[in-house]
Amino acid sequence: MFKYICKRIVYLLITLLIIVTTTFFLMKQLPGTPFDAERFNLLSAAQQAQFLEKYGLNDPVIVQYGKYIGNVFRGDFGTSFFYTGQPVSGVIMGRIGPSALIGLQAILIGLSVGLILGIIAAWRHNSGIDYFTMVVAVLGVSVPNFVAAALLQYYVGLKWGVLPVAFWQSWKSSILPSVALSFGVTAMIARFMRTEMLDVLEQDYIVTARAKGLNQFKVLMRHAVRNSIIPVVTILGPIVVNLLTGSLAVENIYSIPGIGSLFVDSIKTNDYSTIMGITIFYSAFYIFVVMVVDILYSVIDPRIRLASGGKGE
Amino acid sequence: MAQKTEISQELFTKAVVDKDEREHIARPNLTAFQDGWLRLKKNKAAVVSLAILVVIILLAVFGPIFSKYTFYDTDYLHTYNGPSATHLFGTDQFGRDQWARIWQGTRISLLIAVAAAFIDLFIGVTFGAVSALFGGKVDAVMQRIIEILVGIPQLIIVILLMMVMPAGIWTIVVALSITGWVNMARLVRAQILKLKNQEFVLAARVLGTGNREIILKHLIPNTVGVIVINAMFTIPSAIFTEAFLSFIGIGLAEPQASLGVLINNGYQVLQNFPFLLIFPAVVIVLIMVCFSILGDGLRDALDPRMRQ
């Protein structure tokens, strides 16, 4: 187990290094300096030189790269070109709150609705609720979340005027974006849980449980749900990706001061250091989640837990 | 014993039993594909999806040709017209015919998706097959590469690539394929490895079948299903990614039309002219729904475990 975790951490570091490297050199490919050409040219030659010096842009690329790597591993992503003078890490940290809130709320909604739908659908296979669940599952992954977010904003927010549609004022402002983000999560979880449960319900130990004289509810909860809910952990990776992607568009639509909208804004303003910072932040977050999920999975499933632990245990 | 009297003595003579009849297998012998096709045909949702997709593809190919309007012609006298007989889907802020633009956009989105799916398929199948067939050190190295690549969030890399490369259709295709093939490679490798150790392949080996024949007769036919199914899921996800990129403003740019561009455009004026968002959104949702139902249907139809 310990060896496994070490291996995973080594992979994590290698992957991160590759991402940082790729990001760095891709950004270097962009034409000109990272400053708006027109504004930059207004500066005097001395000022220009001072600027380039300040951001270390006169060094050979390889030296810049070395410095950047060193800084990144110290948590320093450089200075934002757009929010002049502010460190990128500070800008990102300031934006985490809203993103985390709507992300967590979306996961909570998706998890509870998805699990309930999935369980009932499998239990009442081929019933009305099963078809309903499948429709939800297909629509949830087929309707792009920016379309869902836009429609929710228009109908629920503007036409019916029930909830705030934009600007980050109170907790209420987080409801619509969270709901918009949760559709994809609900769909993925409902679908996965349904398939998993249908598979488990076919297993011999379900018949054993019924042969013990347990009623349907106990068979379902103690034996079927327990065994099918464990693998749901494995799709947390794809769900996080779904949320990250979704947040880019949804935060923009609802003008939420989160990381997603920061990323889109920095793309639009060519704020390279922020783009690089967020890229690395997102990647690290994603890789970390996937690693934790894998380790968690091997901890909660007794079959894997002992298989990887070897005979020593 | 009424029944007994009905049965005459002469029935108690030896009957002729057709020897072949004994070994008769009740169901006709079908190849995996015939069987898969029959099963797919029984899946009504999949057949309907297939039909809708065919209609959408036909409209995307021929729709722009048969329209009086082109997707780029502007008409400032008729901006923001609602759907009418002359403009079935209305017109946008420049008076461009939405019917022509939507099918042009669908064409572009489908083109991008299909092209990306084919490139994924080509790279992924080659990588996966080489990795699985060579085994040993080659496989180990290739697997390490894959393990690192799957750790990278694809969309982020796609966004970075989109920023670096000049905007255009092929840029999106390239960006999507650079990251997209990994999944295909993993599936193909897993499938081939599974097959390699299966009894029927071992049996073929024992019977002295050569490598070439094993690959042609056993490995390829049994891997096609996995490849087709995965490609079926790649297409909608590529359509989605394209739309997403255009929506956040780094995909295709006006006056080019793709479903993402159209949705972005419609979103800007959603409050006053919702139809400009609704029509392209309905088309993209229809495409995604049909592809995923068809993909599911194909998976069920081609999965040998489902054969009864």
Added chain:
Amino acid sequence: MSKLLEVENLNVHIKTQHGIVQAVRGVSFSLEKGETLAIVGESGSGKSITVKGVMGLLPSNGKIAEGSVHLEGKDLASLSEHEMQKIRGCDISMIFQDPMTSLNPTMTVGKQIMEVLHEHHHELTKEQLKQKALEQIKLVGLSNPETRFGQYPHQLSGGMRQRVVIAIALACSPKVLIADEPTTSLDVTIQAQILDLMKDLQGKIDTSIIIITHNLGVVANIANRVAVMYGGKLVETGSVRDLFYHTAHPYTKGLLASIPKLHENEQQLFSIPGTPPDLMDPPKGCPFAARCPHTMKVCQEFMPEYTHLSDTHCAACWLLDSRAQQEAAKEGENHV
């Protein structure tokens, strides 16, 4: 002797995509107290479905179309699911074929035994349940009960798991124990141990056993009476002696002949040619007619009725009809 379990004219239909499979067609048998009945037949003969029908554990697409199952006078086939739950695991319990899959992989052995005890003895405290479960583990011959109690199924070998399955089945001292091919997926050496354990425990807790098997060796080892099934029907029933030494039905003869014999110098193993009938569209006559070496015209047209050969022995075959014997006699004369 009192009849403990009486199954009469049981018909089970299973709905599939392609049509309705008549998996069990008019099966009747009975089980007496303390007796072991073996149901023998090849795969697809309907033996598993028969006992699942008795247990009320048919798959959701299956149902008892006709017939009754009386346990001590109570018709189980007419009970509601809720009433049946009180009987399952308590009065009738079941052992399954594959111990690798019939235990819940994410629940400890102890909990799985305690679960059935708790279900039928709500009055027991947690401590008492644990004590009983430990006793049960000891009873089925597992060493270190305390350790076993906390282990997960995958930590045990196949034979040990089957012992756990037996411990679960016998935890509430059922009147009838149904064992569906309990030794088929085990190593040969383990098979005998499991059979011995079952015989041993049968004596200790006074239960009657229905054992399903296609292994005639198992039958000879454990059973008092045998019922042979073919094509969803019972073709011959009798005591083990009747079946082995006075075999009446050609199918049973075929089964016996296909046991490999060590002392005979036969070059080839005997097998019954052909495949079992398609029960979606069962033959109107004898189901075995297509494979029988003695098929007569009547066999293809009419289902034979049961002929009682002795108090314990009966078979369904037209060859046992007097007219067939007359015909055979004529045939014999012609040859002379």
